[in-house]
Amino acid sequence: MKEQTFWPLPIIAGLVLGVALGLILAWLIAPVQYHDTAPDRLRADLKEEYILLICETYAADGDWAETQERLVELGDRDIGATIMEMAERAIEQGRPVSTIRHLAAVANRYGVTSPAVARFMPTVPPTPSPSPAAERATPTPAPPLLPTATRTPTPTASPTRAAAGRATYTPQPTATPVLLYRLTAQERICDADRPDPLLQVVVLHDDEEVGGVEVVVTWRSESARLFTGFKPELGLGYADMIMESNTPYAVQLAAGSDEVSGVQTAPCTSEAGPRLVSVRLVFEKVGTD
Amino acid sequence: MKRPVPLAAVGFLLGLGIALVLGWVVWPVEYYDTEVLFLHPTYKFEYAVMVGAAYELDGDWERAAGRLLALEEPEMGVWVRDQIHLAIAANEDPVKIQHLIGLARPLGVTSEIIEAFVEAESG
Structure with a gap:
């Protein structure tokens, strides 16, 4: 009696081997390389460094719109709380007070505050930097787009700006602004x-x-x-x-x-x-x- | 069953093709923990601008240089100078350009374009 092999068996065996080898190749040996990533893909510690840089840049030039734009790129839906957590961790780690203040100033603008961090905030506005960049940056709060709207889209507790365009580091109440x-x-x-x-x-x-x-x-x-x-x-x-x-x-x-x-x-x-x-x-x- | 080897080879190639499409296109490896050097050029520019702003704020060059190292550019001075030229050409915000120029100075790079920009801005 002639031995008969079920004909799809070799093709199935080859297919399984091919898939297995292909996945090893695609996922382990030669995975897709992303070279042009966005900041939201950064490693956790580098992302925190990036956030700190954003906060320091805000302290340097007072450009809130640019700061918001940069923070949005991080894809964190609760960025204010994230920054405040960083400020609290900075206290735990004994980092410079200026670092805590730069972080807290931005978190405050999102309406987030913390009693521990508020202790490190100056009671008087910081002296404006004499740097040329800071002199040029004269951001003024944009007028409300819809003065007749019943809802107030801008947080009423947001820091006021000093004459030189720098944010004053006034501790904020804990109330989070209500936005639709x-x-x-x-x-x-x-x-x-x-x-x-x-x-x-x-x-x-x-x-x-x-x-x-x-x-x-x-x-x-x-x-x-x-x-x-x-x-x-x-x-x-x-x-x-x-x-x-x-x-x-x-x-x-x-x-x-x-x-x-x-x-x-x-x-x-x-x-x-x-x-x-x-x-x-x-x-x-x-x-x- | 007359030709099991060619059939297995066909299956293998088919499987390999399917797997590569799955592994590279449908479910590619996604890196969430990337380094600064892998950022898109736009974000690298923004990163350098922010390093410059922070340097302007605290004057700590060691810290600024350490942050710039994360970009792993082989010739950092040349890279910063090129970024300034690109930013001037693209009519970027002068404040951002000033932040970069603040980095170019300790890196020991300048150019006629940069000098002309600084002169125009200060005048």
Whole structure:
């Protein structure tokens, strides 16, 4: 009797061996290498160093919009609390008081404070730095975009700014400002297919896009009101407008949200050549109407 | 069963192909604990700007130099100078450029463009 082998057996054996070897190759020997990562992918200790740098930069130039933009890149939804934890840990580790103060100043701007850290805060505003950069940085709090809105989107407990544009390190009450929407992501996109840079806004609630949300955009002495959902092919919670070069924009949701200021395009290089960066802001609903 | 070896080879190649697509495209290895040197050039620029700002604040060059080392640029001075040139060309925020220039000085690098920028800004 002639011995018969079930014919798919060799192919199955080869397949299993191929998959096993392929996965070893793809995951262990030659995994995908990411060389152009974002700060949210940094190792925990390096991420903390990055946060500290952001806080020190804020102490140096007082640019809150830029500080917010940098912190958003870290993808931490409770960044104020994270920074305050770092300040508390800095006390435990006996790090310089200036480090604690720089961290606490930013955490305070998010409405987060701690009795332990408050002890290290100066009672008088710090003397402005005589550096040329600090002299040039004269940030002033942006006027409320919607003076008639019943909700107050900016924390009333935020530090006042000294004449030279430096934040005063006044310990803040523990109350967290009530906002209906929070900025959860800010991405810069170098789109090869798009010659004009776009300011894109996406509004989410429980990961679902929300239509009909009014977005107020201001720049120079102009303003525009956009509504999400007018381009349904791009998503119910999506709205956009074309940005001009060298123009900082401020974006806020009319219902009450973080104000994102200093949003602007910049040159970038795409696969198709030089382009201008589009900026995508994602807001998520955190409060109730 | 006449040709088990070619069939096994076909299976092997098919499996290898599937696995590579899965391992490199569908479920690639994701690195969450990366180093500063792997940051996108935009973030490296931002990192250097912040190192410059912090240096301006505390004047601690040892600390600033240690932070710059994390970028692992073989010629740090040249890299900082090039970043300044790129930033000037891209009409970046002058405050950021000043922070970088603050790093270029102790690194011993300058250029006509940098000097002209400083002169224009101070004038």
